[in-house]
Amino acid sequence: MANKKSKPTIKLPPNQVITDKFPEFTYGKLPKISIKDWTLNISGTIDKEINLHWNDLLRKFKHNLIISDFHCVTKWSKLNIVWEGILIKDLISFVKPNRTTKHVIFSCFGNYSTNLTLETLITTNAILAHSANKKPLTLEHGWPLRLVVPNRYGWKSAKWIRTIKFSDIDQPGFWETNGYHNNGNPWTEERFWPEL
Ligand SMILES: Nc1nc2c(c(=O)[nH]1)N[C@H]1C(S)=C(S)[C@@H](COP(=O)(O)O)O[C@H]1N2
Numbered sequence: 342m343a344n345k346k347s348k349p350t351i352k353l354p355p356n357q358v359i360t361d362k363f364p365e366f367t368y369g370k371l372p373k374i375s376i377k378d379w380t381l382n383i384s385g386t387i388d389k390e391i392n393l394h395w396n397d398l399l400r401k402f403k404h405n406l407i408i409s410d411f412h413c414v415t416k417w418s419k420l421n422i423v424w425e426g427i428l429i430k431d432l433i434s435f436v437k438p439n440r441t442t443k444h445v446i447f448s449c450f451g452n453y454s455t456n457l458t459l460e461t462l463i464t465t466n467a468i469l470a471h472s473a474n475k476k477p478l479t480l481e482h483g484w485p486l487r488l489v490v491p492n493r494y495g496w497k498s499a500k501w502i503r504t505i506k507f508s509d510i511d512q513p514g515f516w517e518t519n520g521y522h523n524n525g526n527p528w529t530e531e532r533f534w535p536e537l
Pocket residue numbers: 363364365366367368369412413414449450451453481482483494495496497498499500501
């Protein structure tokens with residue numbers, strides 16, 4: 342009789358390894374942030390630039406949960422993280438970017454940035470998270486607010502978000518100008534610039 346091998350039930354992008362820990366992965370030093378002075382600046386191809394204080398942000402938007410897997414390009418993956426925060430979709434409905442808008446650039450406290458297309462943010466159900474696995478983020482994981490983009494490598498999930506700029510023109514971020522792929526889809530291993 343044929344010996345049926347059981348198929349693995351976990352779907353993992355190619356060449357990733359599961360970790361049960363939640364590694365902290367930061368280029369450079371941890372930023373110092375005071376929640377009292379914290380603002381989120383939203384600008385670019387929207388009608389009016391906005392600055393939101395922490396409490397404004399928490400009050401203005403619905404809070405949602407997503408469960409997603411985290412894949413670092415250095416090959417560790419952590420499965421099933423519960424993120425809570427504000428869906429980028431809700432932020433987009435609020436700021437109403439102009440019809441020509443195609444790109445969104447996130448900049449952080451510290452010297453880090455990343456770029457995504459508006460379409461990717463919507464179709465991946467990206468979230469601005471303030472908690473992970475039911476606890477407020479630790480500073481190491483991006484407190485008070487980080488981006489989480491499911492189905493993109495971890496470097497797109499920028500921690501310590503400070504500004505969000507909507508744009509007609511792409512503006513590659515920190516890793517995207519240092520050899521990492523502009524799109525970063527782990528399922529097709531978009532790790533590095535295609536010519537590298
Ligand atoms: N501001 C900032 N965001 C960042 C990084 C960083 O160095 N600075 N590293 C990125 C990388 S490469 C990964 S894998 C994830 C790691 O998130 P974690 O430290 O919460 O595991 O954060 C991403 N966001």
